[in-house]
Amino acid sequence: MTTNNQSSKDVDQRISMVTGEPKRAIRVLAMPMIISMFLIMAYNLADSIWVAGLGPNALAALGFINPLFMIVIGLGNGLGAGAMSLIARCIGAQNKKGADNAAMHSLLLTIVVSAGVTVVLLVFLKPILLLMGAGVTVDLAMQYGQIVFGGLIFFMFSNVASGILRAEGDVNRPMYAIAATTILNVILDPIFIYYFGWGVSGAAWATILSSSISCVVLIYWLLLKRDTYVSFSGKDFKASWNVVKNILMVALPASVESLVMSILGIILNFMLVITGGAEAVAVYTAGWRVVMMAMIPPIGIGTAAITVGGAAYGARKYKNLSTALSYSAKLGVGIALVTATLTYVFAGSIATIFTYSPQSAFMAPSIAAFLQVMFLFFITVPLGITASSIFQAMGKGFTSLILTVLREVVFVAFFAYLFAFTLGFGSSGVWWGIVVGGGLGCAVAYTWATIYVRRLKRNY
Template structure:
């Protein structure tokens, strides 16, 4: 039996433009908070010296895999729940959410054991070198509490799937604000060093999980009802969720693999200091990508609902509008970051151990800011494919854009053309644009086919 639709449900099934804006704005705030606490980690760790900051750079790709596990399962659950909501199947929407939570438990246990067991050889392979002890001190703690991060990603996706961005944002805000407060306490006041940054992150994420769990099972005022009596194990729900979850998680692994490759190139070009500079500058440049991530997350929900309802017009509008909006906002933010790059870089030079990094970071930011202009059409196309349950398509776009084209162009310009570190930066930007363009064309072709099928199968035929 279907439940009476809430205001959030009416929103995500209505005008896709309004839905994208209303969903994206809270998500942008969420991502801003996440980015700020990531930058806070870098800024506070930078005070320990370049080796400690470089260690964070080596761990970041692995941490992306960790976060990707939760976000991947969350994306799969979000897509499936949204499609069931679009099809007015309330019972299966509840069941899909519960299957997502079960997956978070299973995956967490498996990957915690694997990552903890092989941490040392992984870091050695990545070329951590003299920074390896810093990296181990940070990573053993972070990866030891994998379930916290995976469950957090899934729970947040459940709120997003029914258009409840307010509470999804509040949960992330709890994590971000608490982490920013705890970082200096654990790193310097309690003198835990780089381990303190890891403990601050774990404790902050745990509090977010507690808050979301209370809303789900304590307050019980969601549109969805996640009482365990509503759980009915169905293998095809697991498979459908995994069709998006696995490719989405693999995308994060692709990003991690790319980061490892880029870090290796930077070490070859200019040593571990280049990794520290790239780590700091990309944390800043990613600030201007927050709107894209927010809009893309909204696109996943809106296109999932449209696909489930066989509404090709909403699907087409959501894809086109999100790209236009993404370009406008990211250009504006990119300009601001470019102009203030020297002042931003100075944040990383507050101790004698890190003072020499500021000019290099400012230069890196001025080049890498162009990255945000190369990505909107590609990322929106990938998120559209995830929304309609075609996770493999999204993965293929990411493989082409990131792992293949970005790394190939970076190597060609950095070493074959002899442009060094700057060539690596430019190669990343060029590869991203070319790969994103291929994804955009593919998405347009998919929407055209979906429109033809929808008109043929679901448009009422007039009687003679």
């Protein structure tokens, strides 16, 4: 009885925190999310670091798989964001049954979507890679991709299950699951890649085996231990297209956002192949992993804003919604200034992480130069992330998608082409296109979100 009472008390405290003062809620929720995302990035970074020792072709092979992998992760993140947004809005509206039904629908959608995507990718993987320009690296990319995409349900389920927990303010347990997964992957990578001699296939098997651990732990917490706000009971499940639609109204645009960014990655890889060959792709692949590390704090803050903003929107507390928007942006930019400065100063040292072997040592100066150009990109990206998160929190996923397309396709792709080819800057022009286009797109997105939320406050 004591255990049950304590669990109920913990749930009540989490719900009160999510629906309470926005600034405190964002700080409390963001930190475990940031830690979780650092662990996820370390999980992915381990593959690049260990595979880099196999030479630039192996690292470039991961670069060609990465955009496709981000599509898969984007689908899981999209479904997780859809579940998180709807559950948080139900919590704000004090609709417990609605939250339960949303959680059950999201898990069923995950199973269906992951099965379909797995089949498509395994059948068409090689033609897609050749179309992307993989060329001499296609066999290595196939070795890695077939294994990773064969187990994509693990990635998608983990994202959705974590989103369900985060919607009710439980951000610690997803972090614990990811920590166990990351540690196992870091341990298994060198064993599978070098000790067993499996090469890039070893990196893929380490990723799949370790990611399955997260699923097992999350299944136990959600379906067996049952100490969460949302509950999973067959008798309470009511199939509803309206619930599915509400999830997909955020999930589909969020997933397409990842698809758009992956398409941009493919476009940038094409430009890099033309301007600098496989070496330019390898430099971008290694450097972008570091950029993604720097983007984790604003992404974590934005994820917290989905929960807090969703609860505020569900309760029609638009002042709290406005606070969530402005505070998240300020906090994200403040942290970004610090990480940007550190990255700029220590770019050379960071580059050596990817160039420790004789085969890859020659790339160190180019990776360092890439990181120093990205300095300015770090500072503006929190504005775009925060704007997208707030629109997702309100269930306005298609607005978030429009902003992403504007930023990635209209601005980044245009300026990358302009600087790389029209102005003749080559590979470094692609880098500057990311900085200038991304900065403009993020500024437009944040301005749009600010105007929208102000109108809600004024009209309510």
